[in-house]
Amino acid sequence: MISPSAEATTQNRPLRIALGIASAGRPSILRETIDYLTGLPHQAERLIVCVPVIEDAAGLAGRRNVEVFVGSRGLTAQRNRIIRAAAADTDVLIFLDDDFIPAATFLPRMAAVFAARPEVAIATGEVLADGVLDGGLSMQQALEVLDTAGEAAERVADVYNAYGCNMAVRLAPVIAHAVTFDEQLPLYGWLEDVDFSRSIARHGRSVHVEGARGVHLGVRSGRQPGRRLGYSQVANPVYLIRKGTMSKGRAIAQIGRNILANVSGALLKDRLIDRWGRLNGNLLALSDLLVGRASPSRILEFGTPSPREMPSSSAAAKRR
Template sequence: VEVIVGSRGLTSQRNRIIQAAAADTDILIFLDDDFIPAATLLSRMAAVFAANPDVAIATGEVLADGILDGGLNMSKALQVLETAGERAEQVTEVYNAYGCNMAVRLSPVLQHALAFDEQLPLYGWLEDVDFSRSIARYGRSVRVEGARGVHLGVRSGRQPGRRLGYSQVANPVYLVRKGTMSKGRAVAQIGRNILANTRGLLFNDRVIDRWGRLNGNLLALSDLLVGRVSPSRILEFGNPAPREMPSPSIATKRR
């Protein structure tokens, strides 16, 4: 096990991992530290990349995702994995890989000097969409059913709701301007986030800081109207006690 220390922020840390792995790695697999892979996930991903040289990025099958319902514990994750059984790999096209588990072929990354966009600071909201669409110009983006895992969605230590709420609006706008997200998808993404935060506030959601997120949403919309919306603006919000920050990544490399 090699521990690599990078500067704060998901995108910068993932770039540091790519730099460290570049010399001797063909396939790099990013797993959030609250993603519990099935025992066969790595071998199945490796088999898909070996059999499909045109695949540039892949994401596995998430059997359960705690992000959607307040978080899962380890015993529940293991139960899900044990009862799911095994199935053959099935490869289907996907718009983007899911950041909690992404396998990346490094040759197009190095050949075309691709990187995670460090203009998406801290949480790096939608960094998986941005990177996936960038690398998809040079190969297929796929989902591998049968390469399975469970995402706990642990909420402790995550970034404050206001910061994330601002990113939920500012980051899609930035990606549209950059060309890695369509306007239609961005509008739908922003709308879903605002609707979820409003609904959570109205129904007194005690799991997620809905008021903070909605406050961030509205601030970003206000900045958009006056022409100063930017992902990096969240760095101006101070540094309160962390509440909703993402899980760090663990990278697995395979020759």
């Protein structure tokens, strides 16, 4: 257990830490990550997994140190299911993508920050390498990055939002203020981490924790149709502006970067990403904005999504 690293206590007891992983359609990746996590020297009190169908957790059901829940499909709905499962006996819940590989010191470092700084409501660690940027990393490559990373700093600084691939939240304010992931952001929940971070940051600090390190494999399960994600790249920021969880300036900059990346990628014939599909989705969302019908949930009208269109986090897409 990691409690020795958390000297400060809640009601004279060490903080209880849980890990939560939402996954869909990637049982082998999920199992590899779980095998790694359960082999670390510092363990959380609970390891909670939520999948839309039990087959997505193949090889995990029945394992003594893993709790598997089946919930509604969609990153936001699955993460809400994890919150409900953890609420009764957890102080800090750390959401990890199913392909995020934390360093051995990640858990005790996060635990120490939450124990020493009761004003911290949400925190995110250092991503030393992100496979989303170059087609994906293997577990072996991730371990090599962690092994050669050198000395880690231990600074804590305020940050606008946590990065969804590794996001630790203090559950007391989440429960007290009924903060949830917005299930109006369907499927991969594009920008769900920004929305949740800004919602909980009203009740405490949002910080970046140096020394809490990890590698995001950014595993791609084949070439994904981009129309849905392209639509979300425009509709979701606009929705968050209206909701008040994303500033207009940040949202417009985000939309502009994504459209420019898709135009550039389409012209340069990007082989890793369906840039034409994403650009088509961008233009459709802009058209819908003009007639007043743009909505994050509209992507559900674009046919039945496959598991490949269910990334473990919007974080992966956001980096591209």
